[in-house]
Amino acid sequence: MVEAALIQQCADPALKPAIVEQFIERAGAPDPLAVTVRSGNRVVLVPKATNSEEALALIRDNLGRNTVRVGITQYPAGVGILEAGALKPDLVDSCANIRMGTALFAKVFRVVAKWYGNPTDKDVLPQVFDDAIIAWQTGYFEGAAVFRAKDPGEEKRTEPEPARRASADTQAGVFENEADSAAPAEAAAADANKAGIRIDLSGIGGKP
Template identity: 65%
Template sequence: MLDAAVIQQCADPSLKPAIVEQFVTAAGSKDPLAVTVKSGGRLILVPKATSADEAMAIVRQYAGQAVVRVGLTQFPAGIGVKEAADLKPDLVDACENLRVGTAMFAKVLRIVAKWYGNPTSNEVFPQIFEDAVYAWKTGEFEGVSVFQAEDPGKSVTIDKALPPDEGDAKHTSCGYIH
C-alpha cells in the first residue's frame, strides 16, 4: 500500500488517491527498483536490482529489444526515447516514477473513457478502470497504441468517478459490482 503523503506529493493530481492506489496494486510493483522484461509475450528473468544503477543497467540492456517496465507503476521504459543511453535514472526514483506513471495512466483512462462515451455514472467506472489497466499492461486499447496516442483531454468520468467501495464489493466476473 502506498503512503498517502507519497501519493499526495508525487501522483498526478487528476487521479484521486484511491484510484492511484488501485492502479499501483493492479498494474504496478511495491518495489521502486522493479524491472520487468518481456519479449515475444514471454517473461525474461532478470536479476533483482538492489540499486538505481543496477536497475538502469538492466533497463538499458533490454530497451529497444523487449518490453521493459520499471518501478512502482511499471512504467514502459523507452516511451519517447530514441536511444537506450537517453533513458533517465529518474525512472527508478519512486516519486518520479509515480508522477510519470500516474500521468500516463490518467491519459490511458481518458482514452478508454472516451471510447465508452465518457459516461458519468460511477457504476461504469469499474469496467473503464479494468479496461484501462489491461490497456496499460498490453500497451493497446481497441487497436490503438495508448502510450503514443494523443490525449483526448479532460474526462468527466475520471474527474467525478469514485472507485468502488471495497466494503460493498461482491465478486462478479470482472471483480466489481455494478
C-alpha cells in the first residue's frame, strides 16, 4: 500500500489523490523495485531485485527485446529510451516513479477521454477510467500507441468524431514495443504539467 503522503507529495497535480490510489492499485505494484517483463502476452520470469542496481540491470538486460514495466506505477521503461545505457535510477525511485507515471497516465486518460468526446457525465467517467487503465497496461487504445500520442491537453479542444471500437480481446491482447516509444519520460511529465488541465473524475466512486 502506497502511503497517502507520498502520493500527495509526488503525484502529478493533474490527477486527484483518490484517482492516483486507484490507478496504482489496479495497474501498479507495491514494490518500488518491481520489474515486470513480458514477451508478447507471456510474462517472463526474472529474479526479484533487492536493490536499485539489480533492478536497473534487469531493465537493461530486457529493454529492446521485451516489454518492461518498472516500479510503483509500472512505468513503461522503454518510453523515450533509445539505448539501455540511458536509463536513469529515477525509474526505481518511489517519488520519481510516481511523478513520471502519474504524469504519463494523465496524458493517457486525456487521450481516451478525447475519444469519448471529453464527457463530464458521472455515469460515463468510470468507463473512461477503465479504458485508460487498459490503455496503460497494453500501451494502445483504438489501435493508437498512447505513449507516443500527442497530448490532447496541448490542443484546442474540439469534438472528436466517434470511431468504431476495437474488440476488447484485441485491445487487451496487444502489448507495445516500448523501445520504439518516442516521447522521453521527462517530456511526458513536462507536457502533462504544461497542459494545465486537471482531470476531474469525481464521478468515479469508491475503490472497485
